[in-house]
Amino acid sequence: MTQMPPLNDLYREIVMDHYRTPRNRGELPTPPARRADGHNPLCGDEISVFVLVEGDLITDVKLTGHGCSISQASSSMMSAAIKGRRVEEARELVARFKDLMTAESSEPSEDALRELGEIAALSGVSKFPVRIKCATLAWNTLTQALDDAETSEPQQG
Amino acid sequence: MSYDVRLLRTDFPLLRRVVNGYPITYLDSGATSLTPRTVLEAMDVYYSRHHANVHRGVYQTAAEATAAYEDARAAVARFIGAAHADEVVFTKNATESFNLLARAWGAANLRPGDVVVVTEMEHHANLVPWFQLRDSHGIELRFLRVGDDYRLDLSNLDELLDGATLLSVTAMSNVLGTINPVVHLAERAHAAGALLAVDGAQSVAHLPTDVQSLGADFLAFSAHKMLGPTGIGVLWAKQEHWDRTPPFLGGGGMIADVTLDGFTPADGPARYEAGTPPIAEAVGLGAAVRYLESITMESVAAHELDLTTYALERLTSSFDGRVRIVGPRETTERGGVISLDVEGVHPHDVSQVLDQYGVCVRPGHHCAKPLMRRFDLAATARVSFGPYSTRPEVDTLVDALGQALEMFS
Numbered sequence: 104m105t106q107m108p109p110l111n112d113l114y115r116e117i118v119m120d121h122y123r124t125p126r127n128r129g130e131l132p133t134p135p136a137r138r139a140d141g142h143n144p145l146c147g148d149e150i151s152v153f154v155l156v157e158g159d160l161i162t163d164v165k166l167t168g169h170g171c172s173i174s175q176a177s178s179s180m181m182s183a184a185i186k187g188r189r190v191e192e193a194r195e196l197v198a199r200f201k202d203l204m205t206a207e208s209s210e211p212s213e214d215a216l217r218e219l220g221e222i223a224a225l226s227g228v229s230k231f232p233v234r235i236k237c238a239t240l241a242w243n244t245l246t247q248a249l250d251d252a253e254t255s256e257p258q259q260g
Numbered sequence: 261m262s263y264d265v266r267l268l269r270t271d272f273p274l275l276r277r278v279v280n281g282y283p284i285t286y287l288d289s290g291a292t293s294l295t296p297r298t299v300l301e302a303m304d305v306y307y308s309r310h311h312a313n314v315h316r317g318v319y320q321t322a323a324e325a326t327a328a329y330e331d332a333r334a335a336v337a338r339f340i341g342a343a344h345a346d347e348v349v350f351t352k353n354a355t356e357s358f359n360l361l362a363r364a365w366g367a368a369n370l371r372p373g374d375v376v377v378v379t380e381m382e383h384h385a386n387l388v389p390w391f392q393l394r395d396s397h398g399i400e401l402r403f404l405r406v407g408d409d410y411r412l413d414l415s416n417l418d419e420l421l422d423g424a425t426l427l428s429v430t431a432m433s434n435v436l437g438t439i440n441p442v443v444h445l446a447e448r449a450h451a452a453g454a455l456l457a458v459d460g461a462q463s464v465a466h467l468p469t470d471v472q473s474l475g476a477d478f479l480a481f482s483a484h485k486m487l488g489p490t491g492i493g494v495l496w497a498k499q500e501h502w503d504r505t506p507p508f509l510g511g512g513g514m515i516a517d518v519t520l521d522g523f524t525p526a527d528g529p530a531r532y533e534a535g536t537p538p539i540a541e542a543v544g545l546g547a548a549v550r551y552l553e554s555i556t557m558e559s560v561a562a563h564e565l566d567l568t569t570y571a572l573e574r575l576t577s578s579f580d581g582r583v584r585i586v587g588p589r590e591t592t593e594r595g596g597v598i599s600l601d602v603e604g605v606h607p608h609d610v611s612q613v614l615d616q617y618g619v620c621v622r623p624g625h626h627c628a629k630p631l632m633r634r635f636d637l638a639a640t641a642r643v644s645f646g647p648y649s650t651r652p653e654v655d656t657l658v659d660a661l662g663q664a665l666e667m668f669s
């Protein structure tokens with residue numbers, strides 16, 4: 104019989120902190136910012152990601168929406184991690200995060216953990232398969248916003 | 261015979277499961293019910309001794325399989341008080357029953373502009389097929405709203421029914437637990453010249469059902485929510501309505517004749533049962549019906565009422581108002597489905613923490629998004645009882661909810 108891993112693997116201290124005190128809540132004016140909406144039909148999590156891209160830098164990020172602790176914490180951590188980063192770096196981080204979620208058995212490498220920083224606290228989610236979608240929602244929505252920002256015409260001030 | 265829930269629980273093998281180190285506390289019967297051993301055995305006997313395709317063979321086991329399949333139809337007819345077994349058509353589930361109703365009966369009997377009235381508390385199964393029919397056939401949909409008391413607002417019922425052809429309504433809400441006044445709705449619908457379709461998915465396993473005294477014209481439900489197997493459901497209709505309903509799916513089994521010019525459909529329920537039907541599942545459903553008859557639906561209803569009363573009281577008195585009941589607080593006209601809104605804890609997290617204690621409840625919108633919007637909720641954590649649920653299980657639930665509140669406070 105399979106035994107669920109303990110809950111504190113999922114609800115780590117940093118995760119709960121981001122859930123209780125989410126970072127970067129709010130909206131950015133669009134344009135110049137880009138907005139993407141994501142939702143998880145399974146549990147009704149909804150999120151809107153606003154990114155302001157100037158040159159190849161993400162100069163600001165804001166989030167609105169609602170959802171479970173994992174989706175809220177994940178989005179908050181994501182916003183803190185990508186603000187001030189280059190678009191390319193943010194995309195790499197998205198890829199790293201998705202690896203972390205699908206890693207199942209193999210422990211993430213030292214490199215990956217260093218790069219992910221506190222986001223690595225979400226690694227426990229991979230042991231709760233039904234919650235992975237909650238954790239990845241914000242990241243998929245971010246990718247959408249970045250794609251949109253890259254393919255769109257430069258905005259008129 | 262008194263209702264001995266402890267003895268009854270020994271009939272359900274799954275209740276012996278241990279989950280995360282705790283005996284399972286299964287509180288998700290609204291999603292699907294547990295299966296008694298008699299149902300498993302009936303299907304086992306069917307596969308071990310009688311398995312053959314129905315309605316085709318002349319050999320012994322084929323005749324036995326056909327008899328078993330038709331016997332299940334007769335059992336279901338008796339269980340719901342149908343006038344004749346042939347009024348019972350087997351489908352895949354309640355959802356398919358509504359699709360059969362909308363696409364076969366509806367498409368043939370409703371013209372552009374004809375009105376179907378549904379309610380804001382319907383499961384998507386009783387909404388989407390009507391939206392589809394609106395898109396394909398131009399029918400008009402009207403909606404009975406839900407009041408702040410979590411009950412249907414009947415103040416404009418006659419207005420909505422004016423000129424309507426069908427009222428389609430759930431007997432019991434799968435989110436709120438509200439039991440709707442089906443008899444009254446049937447009277448009002450008929451007075452307005454409309455028919456009444458009833459979604460019995462939540463009600464048939466929890467309340468005695470008699471289609472005659474309900475005054476229903478159609479009744480849809482699923483076996484898996486009434487102690488039966490998955491994969492089979494029922495659409496019952498009065499014969500006069502079947503007489504005006506063309507076939508639904510086409511293929512073998514549903515024809516009287518096929519030539520290169522076309523086909524003549526079969527008569528009777530076979531007309532709507534194309535292809536090899538869920539035979540073992542029908543046998544299982546028949547056994548489930550007999551099981552429910554043996555413990556009696558009156559006793560089941562009384563037991564669940566007692567349990568719901570106890571649960572509402574414990575849930576409202578234990579958490580200083582931090583656990584809100586999304587549904588009627590009074591126990592009259594209310595079934596054993598209790599949706600919870602837990603302060604500061606998302607339903608997904610509630611279910612996750614409860615799972616740690618072996619407690620199974622369902623988070624989500626429960627396939628009733630218009631209803632969730634009505635109450636400005638994205639999701640609830642839903643507790644739902646079955647004939648085997650107990651007060652100690654409610655106590656376990658309350659303790660586990662306390663843990664969830666503590667973790668997230």
Ligand SMILES: Cc1ncc(COP(=O)(O)O)c(C=O)c1O
Nearest residue numbers: 353354355383385434461462482
């Ligand atoms: C009220 C109601 N109607 C219809 C359904 C659909 O049942 P099924 O999924 O078995 O088709 C359900 C089950 O979730 C229900 O609760």
